[in-house]
Amino acid sequence: MLLYTVHLQTAGSDPALEAAQDSAALKPSPPVGGDQDPGRLRSGMDLDETQSPKGIFECQLCKLSVPYTYFGQKPPNTQSIILLEECYIMRDPFVPDKEKFLILGSPCSLCKKVVCVGTECSLFYSKRFCLPCVTKNKDAFPQEIQQDLDKRKAQAK
Structure with a gap:
């Protein structure tokens, strides 16, 4: 994703400077996240x-x-939400509320x-x-989880 920096001109400025600004009025800015994961940002997310x-x-x-807009534990435009895992979010x-998000x-x-949050x-x-990992390690989970897995298998049949 390319972000563009727009240079504004002021009246009465130097003509040579104005010409240089005109030729570079739209120039690409460096990526926001640097060399990190494309979903990670240094300091939250801008609008x-x-x-x-x-x-x-x-x-x-x-x-x-599905396209995602953020990967991490602190969803954008939220004040006090920190997720227990790093998630793909949109x-x-x-x-219309910008604070509402979906965990993919x-x-x-x-x-x-990488797996979705679907129960399947x-x-x-x-x-x-x-x-597949839950099935392989079923005995490591509490009895309630094992019973839930058994119910899922019975419903799938």
Whole structure:
């Protein structure tokens, strides 16, 4: 994503300076996040950055593919929300309130696959787990989670 810096001119300024400014009125600015992950920013997000996608989130299990606007634990335009995991986030397109957002998914805490928050793909129990990892490590989860998994399997049949 390219950001553009607009140089304003003032009346009565030097003609040579005005000509130089005219030729460079729109010049690309360096990327906001530097060499970090494109979704990460140094100091939160500005208004323009919350509107434009940083990339495409794709669940590695169900192939859900959606543009995301932020990756991290502190969603943009929020005062006191810190998420328990680094998530792919987009602004909620159904409400005008800029503080509302949707969590699309996050990496599995075991295998690091990127998975959506759908119940067919992942489970959140203090951390995000993809269902294949949950199934492989079912005995490590509390009895309530194991029973919930059994119910899901029965409903899928």
